[in-house]
Structures are given as structure tokens and as C-alpha cells.
Amino acid sequence: MTAHTPARPRKKSRRGKFLLITVIVLGLLLVAADFALAAAGEYQIAQRMREKLQLDEDPSVRINGFPFMLQAVRGDYTHVAIDASGVPIKNEAQGVDLRDLDIHADLRHTRVELSDLLAGNVSKATIDQVEGSVKIKSLDLNRLASQVTPFDKLSIDPDNRVTTTTTTTTAPGTPPAPQTTAAIKLSGQTNVAGKDVKLTAYGQVSLAGGAIQITVDEVELDDMSLKNIVPTLRQALAVKIDPGKLPFGAVPTAVRVEPGAFVLSGIITDVPLVQR
Template sequence: MYSAYPQEHARPPARPRRRWARRLLAVAVVLLLILAIMLVAADRVAVAYAERAVADQIDQQIAAQQIEASTAEVSIGGFPFLTQVAAGRYRSVSIVLRDVSAAVDGNSVRLPVLDVDARDVRAPLDVLRTGQGEVTAASVAGTATVAYDTVVQLIGQPGLQLSEQDGRLGVTAPVEILGQRITLTGTAELETADGEVLLRFDDLDAEELPGNEAARAFVNAYAQQISIAVPLPTLPFDLDLQEVRAEPAGLVISATARDVPLNTLG
């Protein structure tokens, strides 16, 4: 019995070693967190730099086309960003142009907003740094809004108003028929062709419309008069007009393109 005690007291204590191991683990975790924060911060700084570089090139091309617009808003998606920089390829680039205005056939056409979503963008680091070379996208989808006041100005009929009604383009127009002042209402069919938006009003009516052929003939003639083709400015990024729909803010057009340069607007 007596000989066992010295052997027990000879065992090395385990607690100090465990405490030291826990301290090392805690220090390692803190260092990893600091490193992760630094990498994220560097990633975000690089994103901001690239977004400014792309926006500057787009602004220069917009000005060269004599198109007025606010400063381009560019947002580059995907994380981590630095790996995309190294590869020179970016998953997505979002571009917003506001208050776009250009002269078309002597008329000023205003687009309050032009949203562009570019996918699979190729932008080598040297191009972003120097501004020399092309930034290209495999596919581009864009939407633009034509303000209703612009369309009303092109139609040129006093008192006429346009608005969205249950997803369709609605019209309200005060007219005088056979000495009687009435208000015509109706909707339009919308189509796209050759870079223009076609408005066709063929369903105008009024509760107080006189029930005779002369009154109906006047309404039909007026409907043809306000049915026009709305010219659009040449859209940047080689966007090809696809469809149009009526929304509360105006006529919203959709356009697409493939394999286009983002910093050479054509």
C-alpha cells in the first residue's frame, strides 16, 4: 500500500497543458476571423473599384452618342469577387441609367429608367485598370420605361391622357362631336416593329356619344389619328426590342442582345 503513493505523485499534471491548448485554439480562431474580415474588406474594395471603372467607361460612351443620362449605376454580382478578377470573368453586372433622353426624328424621347442585366461578363484586369480594350457580355437583357408624357407629346392632342388600366394602355380624351363636348375612353393594342412601339386605338367609346353614323365615324377617325408609332432612341449595348407592356410608370419595353461590348455602345 505504501509504495503506491510515490507513483501517484509522480504523474505529470494534465490541466496546465489543456489550458495552454485551449489558449492556442482561441488565438488561432481569432487570427482566422481577422484574416476573413480582411479578405472580405479587400473583396469589397475591389468590387467598388471595378464598378467605378465600368461606370466611367459607360458614361464616356453615352456622352459620345449625344445621349443625356445620369451617371451610370453599376453593380457587379458574385462572391468572392477577387477570384472573378483573377479569371477576368464576372457572373453578372447590373447597369442602371436614369433620365435617359435623346432626339429621335426631331422629337425628344425620354426614358426615365433603363435597367440592364449582363451575364457572363469578360473584363480582363488590364482593361479595367487602363480603360483600353473591351468589356463584353455573353448575354444582355434590358428594360426601359417610356414616360406617358412623352407619348402624349408625340400624339399631340389637347387634353389626352394615358395610363395603365388592368395591364393595358388606357386613354382618356376630351373631344367635341357635333357641337357636344364628350370624353372618349378606351384602350390600345401595343406592338413592336423596327425599333418602334406601335399604338393602335380601335376601341374608343363614351356614354354620351350620339347614336348616329356621323358620330361613330368621327370616333373612328380620331382613333386612327391618335394611333401612332413611338420612335425610340438607339438603345445601348446593341439591345434589340422584343416586347412592350403598359405599367403605371409608363410603357415598359424589353430588349435582349448576345455577345455585346458593354463599354462600346452601339
């Protein structure tokens, strides 16, 4: 007969599992609390930005970086991203009438105490740097160009036939100068004598005085027997669009073309989170 060997006690194993589960639960609670505090801070900033940017609805606000609590203790939120879509801007005195803008702002180092942020008291809050941009989409371009000649389904794209090269020499470590021109391709259709005509136009968009000016160099038609209307189309597409100031009062210093839109951008430093 063989002697029966008693099973070893598993108290230590059970205790280890209990401690592990406790640590996991506490970690999840801390993460949940961190996200809840961040959401509360985002809500307060969204409320202030709705007033500052004169929006009809609260913008989307994201306080990036984890953990939020560490940033809150320091009173320094390294990156806050703000987005708003379908924003109208109308200034009859300046002839500005845009109806479908997208606004984006990257706030670098927003400085405000957590207690003030959660209470909505951000009158003393400051931002080291704001990178603001406004996106002008094809809907507004189509409407503005149609004031001269009726266009339909007018689209915006980069002119990929053109390779942009930088000829300005900068010192090592110096960021490149902002791009103030970009090649464009506009596609759509118009109506001539009751006949729909498809067109493709190539040119550039230039930034001047905070506005963008479209210049068309070449127009292609699907029916070249109507080439006599090309000068009229070029004139109609030579639209100037002035969206005014960028978020937080930044002045546009660069322009680029992306599918469906022109994007104006600029940077401003040392600004208050809200108007004082």
C-alpha cells in the first residue's frame, strides 16, 4: 500500500488571485474616474468655445493625453482639439456669405486649474499656442461660382499633375515657410443652350490678405465644339473667398487643397481661452 499524500494548501494561491483582481478593479475604477473628469472638462471647454466661436451648437472637444489627472494636477493640458462642422459665416458689410465651413483648432498647453475648469470659471485660462484652420468645401464654391454662371456638382481636388517644390533655402532646424499657393483641379458641369456640358479646370488657389483667390489656367470640355465659352467659365471660376479670422483670431498664413475642400490655416500664440 502507498501512503496517501495530503494536498497542499492553496491559501497563498487564492490570496494572490484576490490581490490581482483587486488591483485590476482599482485600476479600472481609476481609469473610469480619469475619463469622467476629462469628459467634464471637455464639456466646460465646449460651452466656452460655443460662445467664443459664436456657434449654434457645442463643438466637439477632446482633451488628449493620458492620464488626464496628471495634466489636471499640473494645470497644463498639453493638447486640446476642437472641431465644428457646418458653420455659417455671414458678414454683409464685407460681402462674406459662407454656409458650410469646418473649423478645427489644436490648443497647445492650455493652462487652467482643475477646480476652475470643472466650475466653468476659465476667465484666467491661457493657451500657449493655437493652430487654427477653416475648411471651405465645394458646396460654398459651387454656390459662389454659380452667381456668374450656373454650375452643378462642382468638386475640388488637388492637381496631382503638378509637383510642388520648395525653392526657398532655410537654415537647418528652421521650419519651412507656409505654403501660400496650391495647384487645384475643379470638375463639374454647366448648361449651355439647354445642353449639359462636363468640364475640368486646372489652376491654382493663392492666399492674399487672409482670403483665397482662385485662378484658372486651363479648361477642358467634353464637347470642344463649345470652346468659345471657355473664357466665360474661367472668369466664373475665378472666385475670391474670404472666411475672415481663423479660430481665436489667428490670421491665415497657409493654404492647401484636399479632396473636397480648400483649407486655410494659421498660428497664434499667447491667447486667452475666452474673451476677457
